[in-house]
Amino acid sequence: MLKNFTRSDVVYRHTFVIILAFVLIIGSAVVLAYTYKQTNAMNERIAKLDAEQFATSVAKFRNFYSEKIVPIAKDHGLNVTHDYENANWSIPLPATFAKDFGEYISSDDKSYAVKLYSDLPFPWRNQEKLDTIEKATIEKIKENPDAPVISVESHNGNKYIRYARGDIMKESCVACHNSYPGSPKTDWKVGDVRGVLEVIRPINTAQFNSIGLLKESFLMMLAIILSMVSLIFFVLRKLTNSLNAAYEAYEKEEKTSQKLHASSVKMTAIVNSVEEVIIVIDEKGIITECNNSIVKVFGYSVKEIIGKNVSVLMTGDHHIHHDNYIEEYIGKGEGTVMGQNREFVAIRKNGEVFPIELFVNDARIGDTVFFTGSIRDITERIEIEKDKELTHKAALESAELKSEFLANMSHEIRTPMNGVIGMTELLLLSDLDEEQQELAHTVKDSADSLLTIINDILDFSKIEAGKLSIKKRHFKLLKMIEGSIDLLSKEANKKEVELAFFIDKNVPLEITGDAGRLRQILINLLNNALKFTEDGQVILYVSMNNDDTICFSIIDSGIGIPEDSLATLFDSFSQVDGSSSREHGGTGLGLAICKQLVNLMKGEMGVESKLGVGSTFWFTIKLDENNEHPIKPLIDSNARVLMWSTSETLNRYYKEQLSQWGMSSTIVRNLNSINNELDNNTYNMLALDSDNIFIDENNPESFFPILETLRQKSNALFVLYASHQQYQFLSTLKFEKNIVLFKKPIKHTAIKTLMDQFESRANKTAEKDTSPIKIETLETTQEEMTNDEKTTVIEKDKYHILLAEDNLVNQKVAVKMLTNLGCKVTVSNNGQEALDKAREHYFDAIFMDCQMPELDGYEATKLIRTFPQSHMNYDIPVIAFTANAMKDDHKKCEQAGMDDYLSKPVSLDKLEKVIHKWIEKMAARQSRYLKQKLMKELL
Numbered sequence: 001m002l003k004n005f006t007r008s009d010v011v012y013r014h015t016f017v018i019i020l021a022f023v024l025i026i027g028s029a030v031v032l033a034y035t036y037k038q039t040n041a042m043n044e045r046i047a048k049l050d051a052e053q054f055a056t057s058v059a060k061f062r063n064f065y066s067e068k069i070v071p072i073a074k075d076h077g078l079n080v081t082h083d084y085e086n087a088n089w090s091i092p093l094p095a096t097f098a099k100d101f102g103e104y105i106s107s108d109d110k111s112y113a114v115k116l117y118s119d120l121p122f123p124w125r126n127q128e129k130l131d132t133i134e135k136a137t138i139e140k141i142k143e144n145p146d147a148p149v150i151s152v153e154s155h156n157g158n159k160y161i162r163y164a165r166g167d168i169m170k171e172s173c174v175a176c177h178n179s180y181p182g183s184p185k186t187d188w189k190v191g192d193v194r195g196v197l198e199v200i201r202p203i204n205t206a207q208f209n210s211i212g213l214l215k216e217s218f219l220m221m222l223a224i225i226l227s228m229v230s231l232i233f234f235v236l237r238k239l240t241n242s243l244n245a246a247y248e249a250y251e252k253e254e255k256t257s258q259k260l261h262a263s264s265v266k267m268t269a270i271v272n273s274v275e276e277v278i279i280v281i282d283e284k285g286i287i288t289e290c291n292n293s294i295v296k297v298f299g300y301s302v303k304e305i306i307g308k309n310v311s312v313l314m315t316g317d318h319h320i321h322h323d324n325y326i327e328e329y330i331g332k333g334e335g336t337v338m339g340q341n342r343e344f345v346a347i348r349k350n351g352e353v354f355p356i357e358l359f360v361n362d363a364r365i366g367d368t369v370f371f372t373g374s375i376r377d378i379t380e381r382i383e384i385e386k387d388k389e390l391t392h393k394a395a396l397e398s399a400e401l402k403s404e405f406l407a408n409m410s411h412e413i414r415t416p417m418n419g420v421i422g423m424t425e426l427l428l429l430s431d432l433d434e435e436q437q438e439l440a441h442t443v444k445d446s447a448d449s450l451l452t453i454i455n456d457i458l459d460f461s462k463i464e465a466g467k468l469s470i471k472k473r474h475f476k477l478l479k480m481i482e483g484s485i486d487l488l489s490k491e492a493n494k495k496e497v498e499l500a501f502f503i504d505k506n507v508p509l510e511i512t513g514d515a516g517r518l519r520q521i522l523i524n525l526l527n528n529a530l531k532f533t534e535d536g537q538v539i540l541y542v543s544m545n546n547d548d549t550i551c552f553s554i555i556d557s558g559i560g561i562p563e564d565s566l567a568t569l570f571d572s573f574s575q576v577d578g579s580s581s582r583e584h585g586g587t588g589l590g591l592a593i594c595k596q597l598v599n600l601m602k603g604e605m606g607v608e609s610k611l612g613v614g615s616t617f618w619f620t621i622k623l624d625e626n627n628e629h630p631i632k633p634l635i636d637s638n639a640r641v642l643m644w645s646t647s648e649t650l651n652r653y654y655k656e657q658l659s660q661w662g663m664s665s666t667i668v669r670n671l672n673s674i675n676n677e678l679d680n681n682t683y684n685m686l687a688l689d690s691d692n693i694f695i696d697e698n699n700p701e702s703f704f705p706i707l708e709t710l711r712q713k714s715n716a717l718f719v720l721y722a723s724h725q726q727y728q729f730l731s732t733l734k735f736e737k738n739i740v741l742f743k744k745p746i747k748h749t750a751i752k753t754l755m756d757q758f759e760s761r762a763n764k765t766a767e768k769d770t771s772p773i774k775i776e777t778l779e780t781t782q783e784e785m786t787n788d789e790k791t792t793v794i795e796k797d798k799y800h801i802l803l804a805e806d807n808l809v810n811q812k813v814a815v816k817m818l819t820n821l822g823c824k825v826t827v828s829n830n831g832q833e834a835l836d837k838a839r840e841h842y843f844d845a846i847f848m849d850c851q852m853p854e855l856d857g858y859e860a861t862k863l864i865r866t867f868p869q870s871h872m873n874y875d876i877p878v879i880a881f882t883a884n885a886m887k888d889d890h891k892k893c894e895q896a897g898m899d900d901y902l903s904k905p906v907s908l909d910k911l912e913k914v915i916h917k918w919i920e921k922m923a924a925r926q927s928r929y930l931k932q933k934l935m936k937e938l939l
Contacts, residue, residue, distance in 0.1 A: 035254070035258075039258065042258075043203050044152060044161065044203060047161040047201060047202075047203045048150055048161055048163060050201060051150075051161050051163035051199045051200075051201045052148070052163055054114075054199050054201065055148075055163055055165055055197055055198075055199045058098070058101070058102070058114060058197065058199070059165070059197060061101075062094055062097065062098040062101075063170075065094055065097055065098075066094035066172060066173070067172055069091070070091070070094060073091050076388070076391060076392055076395060077089065077395050078090055078091055078391075079091075080092075080093055080176075081093060082095075082096045082122065082124060083124075084096070089391075093176070093180070094173070095116065095194075098116050098197075099116040101114070102114030102115055102116055112200065112201055112202070113198075113199070113200040114197075114198070114199055114200075115134075115196075115197070115198040115199075115200070116167065116195060116196070116197055116198075117130060117134055117138075117195055117196055117198070118138070118167070118194060118195030118196070119135070119138050119195075120184040120185055120194075120195075121184065122182055122183065122184065123182045123184075124182070133151075133162070134196070134198075137149045137164045137196055137198070138193075138195070138196055141164065141165070141166040141193055141196055142166075142193050145166040145168055145191070145193050146166075148163060148164060148165045149162075149163075149164040149165075150162065150163050150164075152203070158202060158203075159202070159203040160200055160201065160202055160203065161200070161201050161202075161203055162198060162199075162200050163198065163199045163200075163201075164196050164197070164198040164199075165196070165197050165198075166193045166195075166196060166197075167193065167194045167195040167196060167197050168191060168192070168193060168194070169188050169189065169190055169191060169192040169193075169194050170190065171190050173188075173194070174188050174189065174190055177194070178567075179567065186564075275293055275296075275376075276293060276374045276375060276376045277290065277291065277293045277294050277297045277298065277373075277374070277375040277376075278290060278291040278293070278372065278373070278374055278375075279294070279310065279372070279373045279375065280370055280371070280372050280373075281310050281370065281371050281373070282368075282369075282370050282371075283326060283330055283368075283369045283370065283371075284309075284323070284326070285309045285310050285311060285322055285323050285326055286307060286308070286309055286310075287305055287306050287307065287308055287309070287310055288306065288370070289306065290302055290305055290306065297348075297375065297377050298313060298346070298348050298349060299348045299349035299350055300349050309322075309323070310322065310373075311323065312347075313346050313347065313375075314344065314346060314347065315344075315345050315346065315347050315353055316345070318344060319347075326371075329362075330369055338360055338361065338362065340359070341357055341358070341359050342357070342358050342359075343355060343356070343357050343358075343378065344356055344358055346375070354377060354379050355377075355378050355379055355382055356375050356376060356377060356378060357375070357376045357378045358373060358374070358375055358376075359373065359374045360372070360373045360374075361373075413454055415807055415810065415904060416809070417447060417450065417451060417454075417904070417905045420443070420447045420905070421444065421447045421451070421905040421906075421907065422810075422813030422814070422816075422817060422905065422906060422907075422908075423809075423812075423813055424440055424443050424444040424447065425444065425817075425907060425908050426813070426816050426817065426820070426908075427440045428440050428441070428444065429820065429908075447905070451905060469600070470513070470514045470517060470597075470600045470601060471514045471516075471517075472512050472513055472514060472624065473512065473513075473514070473515065474510065474511075474512050475510070475511070475512075475513070475515040476509065476510050477507070477508065477509050477510060477511050477542075477550075478503065478509045478634065478748060478749065479749075480515050480518065480519050480522075481501060481503070481522070481540070481542070482501075482747050482748070482749060483519070484519050484522045484523050484526065485499065485501055485526075485540070485745050485747070487523060488523065488526050488527060488530060489724075489744070489745055490724075491527070491530050492530055492538065492744075492745070493723055493724035493725070493744075495530065495533070495534065496535075496723070497530060497533050497534075497535070497536065497537060497538055498536065498537035498538070498647060498650060498744070498745075499526075499530070499537070499538050499744070499745045500537065500538075500539050500540070500650060500653070500744075500745050500746070501539070501540035501541070501542070501745065501748075502539065502540070502541050502542070502653045502656070502657045503542045503634070503657075503748065504542065504543040504544055504660065505632075505633040505634075505660040505661070506543075506544045506631055507542050507543065507544050507550060507631070508550075508623070508631045509634060511550070511623065511624065512624040513601065513621065513624065514601070517597050517600075517601070518601070518621065520593075520594075520597065521552075521594045521597055521598065521619065522540070522552065522554075524590045524591075524593070524594050525552075525554045525594065525617050525619075526538060526540060526554055528590065528591075528617070529554050529555075529556035529558060529615070529617070530556075532556065532558040532559050532615075533556045533557055533558035533559075533614075534558070534559075535557065536556070536557030536558075536614070536649070537556070537557055537647060537649060537650055538554065538555070538556045538557075538558075539553075539554070539555040539556075539649070539650070539653060540552065540553070540554055540555075541553040541555060541653065545620065548622065548623045549603060549620040549621060549622050549623060550620065550621050550623060551618060551619070551620045552618065552619055552620075552621075553616055553617070553618040554616065554617045554618070555614070555615075555616045556614050556615055556616075557613070557614040557649070558614050558615060559611070559612065560609050560610050560611040560612050560613050560614055560615055561607070561609040561611065561615055562611055563609075563611075566607060566609065569591060569607060570591050570592055570594075570595040570605065594619070598619045598620070598621065601621040601622060602621070602622035603619055603620040603621040603622055604619065604620050605617075605618070605619040605620075606618055606619075633660060633661055633662070634661070634748055634749075634752055635661040635662070635663075635748075635751065635752055635755050636661065636662050637661060637662050637663055637755050637758075637759065638662055638663070638664075639663050639664075639684040639685050639755070639758070640663070640664050640665075640681075640682070640683045640684050640685070641658055641663050641664070641665045641666070641683060641684070641685045641686075641687060642665075642666050642668070642674065642677055642678070642681075642683040642685070642686050642687070642716070643658075643665055643666070643667045643668070643686075643687040643688075644667075644668055644669070644670075644671070644673075644674055644686075644687070644688045644689055644692065645667060645669070645687075645689045645692075646669050646670075646689065646692055647689075651667045651669075654667060655667055666681070666683075671706070674686075674688075674710065675709075675710075675713065678710065678713040678714045679713065682714075683714060683716045684716055684717065684758075685716050685717045685718075685719060685758070686710065686714060686716045686717070686718050686719065687719045687721065688718070688719070688720050688721070689721060689722075690703075690720045690721065690722035690726050690730060691722055691723050691726050691744075693706060701733060703730070703733070704733075707735075707736075707739070711736070715738075717738050717740065717754075717758055718738060718739040718740065719740050719742060719754070720739065720740070720741050720742065721741075721742035721743070721744055721746055722741070722742070722743065722744060723743075723744050724743065724744075727741065727743045727744075740754060795822060796822045797822070797823070797824045798822065798823075798824075798926075799822075799823050799824065799844040799845070799915075799919075799922055799926070800823070800824045800825075800826065800842070800843050800844050801818055801823045801824065801825050801826070801843065801844065801845055801846070801847060802825075802826050802828065802834060802837060802838060802841075802843040802845070802846045802847070803815065803818070803825050803826065803827050803828070803846075803847050803881070804828045804830070804831060804833070804834035804846065804847065804848045804849055804852065804857060804860065804881075805827065805828075805829075805847075805849045805852075805881065806829050806830055806849060806851075806852045806853060807849075810849075810904070811827055813906075814847065814881065814906070814911075815827065817906070817908050817911050818847075818911070820908070821908075821911065821912055821915060823915070826841075826843070829852075830852040830853050830854040830855060831848075831852045831854060831855030831856050831857055831859060831860030832854045832855040832860070833854075834846065834848065834857075834860050835855065835860045835863050835864060838864050838867075838873050838876070839867075839871075839873075842872045842873065842929055843873060843876060844876075844877075844922040844925065844926055845876060845877045845878075845879060845915075845918060845922055846864070846876055846877070846878045846879065847879050847881040847902070848860065848861055848878050848879065848880060848881060848882075848898065849881050849882055850880060850882040850889075850892075850893070851882070857880065857882065857896070857898075858892065858893070858896040859896075861878050861896045861897045861898050862896050862897055864876070864878065864897070865897040872929055872932075875925065876925070877899045877900065877918045877921055877922065878897065878898045878899055878900075879898065879899060879900040879901070879902055879914060879918070880893040880898045880900065880901045880902060880903075881902050881904070881906070882901075882902075882903060882904065889901075889903075899918070900914060900917070900918070902914055
């Protein structure tokens, strides 16, 4: 065999071996490079997945905070603000929380970072400048909001993954971002890109260590290959086959090992990244695995806790009987912990006990059973819950203190106001010259305005406390509307603004509801409309919707409201012009209170406005389901009406209203048109807006020639309607028959009376009844239709009133008012004096103040109610005469035995109504007392 070997053979074989060795070396290098590349790619994929999951967790945590925590905090009265560190009782906005949370996470480990940034930051974030990558990332995400932006960067020899995703506006975010003070943009919509959430995480370097080991293995393999080149020379074929087979097996094993290692690294990283302690125990309760959180939560290192029984982490019965629990579960499949969250008390390595939440589940591999447990330290959560409970308790105490403070302030303010308003009313009844009258009226108007502000504040406090309620009673809707219009007609006349109302025929004129609160809403909205209208008209239009709701629309031709102010118009303390120099004043509570009242009436409220053109405020109230009041037009007539009115807006409503009453109407805008119409057509009624006609103040009768000209052309009923100033001139004239004078705003009830008389006269035409319709008759009817009570003249000194009042000014006011109403008054300075006098002397009624020294009005009334039935003052009417005006004060008076309630400040009108309310009972008591007294004298 050796002979057969030639030099060329040796050279050939040596060359073959060298080539083989070279190939092996190159192949090893290629395998190393390939493995290195694949490992890098796999590591990057793991890092990207990790960053994506982490970003998703941060986003979900923020959504949980926004959708769960924030509403609860608001319900408990906490403020939600970006400046939460400097504000009391406040928590951060969701975006502020997410940003600060990211900075907190980044501060623990500088190689990790969580960022939340935007190209439209709030003003307090403007100092945070975006780098080039962040700007480019925002642009990419705006182009495709659903696609994340991922990049790998190197810094100081380390690789980092940057994972960015869009911060998309959700429905719960839009309202806050559009209205929050300082927002850089106020027209956000759902789906807009608000900013970017970016996670920066290092690419795990564990693989690089394995690559180093792999490289060393390959070098060792090459060394072995080179050392065995001589052997390969003799056994080349067999060795080549063996090496090929061995290499393939080795390569497969390495790939499998790498995959297992990567999976293990990934799982370890995930498990160690969570804050909860993850523990694995066997069927004997021995801890076989756990994550790094064991160190932070329990104080044990991973090395020293593995191999111990899990009961070392428990206290009490759970420490003693834990192994029995496991045996019972494995044997019977029964347990109270498995598959559910339970709370326990655990113990740390240092002996400290603390509360935990535990979730346990089991798993089986063949016949082997092991258990996994997730343990969470809930110390902070329990503290938060305790803090919430304390906060809630403090909030309730604060609300009670606030209510008490408001009640006291209301009482203290109303007491002197009663003196101001009462004395002013009495002053106006005295003999004053014109200037003095004007000054006194100014004082009264100012006091009334102050009282309105106080009432607004009290109503708002009731709303905040949830104590504002609706009382349902049957009432006449038309009467309530006309009463509201009456109250505002003086202001309308003063500003020379047309005030009118119109009611659709399908609106029930009698309904069930809270007339007082409905009147409060109407007066507030009408007063606002008049306040902001300098020229034109204010119209109340009442209609019926298809959903059984009555709609009230207040339409004005005022200054209008800017569009950007409409969204907050019904917020508390909100005003279109909030500056200290604003022209029209007010508390900013009126519309907010109206909104709440409408909500209580199961209705809605809104506004439409155009700057410089006017506004329409509307609200609806739900008609009571049991409402059985008939729906029919107030007036049903076939009269033909010719009307002269120059207001285009009002003419549309006039025509519609007359049509609904069955009347056919023609509306003209000048006298020539009236003459033409009367020449060519016949009308039953001629309605003239007298404000269009100039009347000489010194010679009002100059108006007669115009009427005479029209009278020659028609025998129709003439209706003249005029503003207050014009009405004063016309009312001094003596008109011919069938001419009726109205004062604006025209009341429907007055028209109803007029039409009834008109129809009655028409029906008697056959009897040649030509009696005129008189102004006096009409005015009396109007007065009867609008007054709440009929007044009865009180015989002077007939009724003896006991007044219990400790305030000297209020004594003077009440005595003077009662004396003016014809009553005799005896004054007591406190409740004890009132009780003593009621025991000794007969009185027809007692006006009882509630807060007095020695004995208050409540206790005094309770003692008066203990009088025996034979006592002369056994059933005496006791009327609360108090500055306490909160909701519960009325009930407190009733519980004390008082019959009626009169809150200060008291006007002469209110006092008169209360006396007339009880006058029948006082008369009956007085008659009975006099009879008994006479019988005793006779005996």
